């Protein structure tokens with residue numbers, strides 16, 4: 270499989286959410302937790318929140334794809350600073366433990382429909398390798414398959 274990296278949202282976005290309490294759409298962030306039932310996928314550390322942790326829910330405006338495939342996505346971020354996911358060839362926890370949609374895009378931000386696939390996170394390696402192994406692919410976004418929220422971006426490295 271091609272070497273790859275799953276990428277969290279940037280520090281500047283996470284910090285801005287935490288500092289301002291406002292999301293990319295101008296909405297007030299919603300705070301959730303710290304209840305025992307709060308198991309929310311943080312887009313900075315790419316881990317699920319645990320008991321005792323508070324998360325922020327807000328709308329994130331994706332940098333890519335631009336153009337006709339651009340979208341916003343609801344995301345959770347830990348309310349307190351957390352360590353950014355930074356590993357090579359590793360599928361993060363929030364992808365592994367979700368039903369996901371793998372979406373590949375080309376250099377012109379156009380969706381490569383033939384490379385798109387829904388998979389259980391534990392089986393995501395093959396569709397991700399297929400998407401990243403295709404020369405047309407510039408980047409991949411991995412979303413939850415049911416609500417369609419962005420989990421992370423994946424790129425070759």
Ligand SMILES: [Zn+2]
Nearest residue numbers: 311314347351
């Ligand atoms: Zn986190």
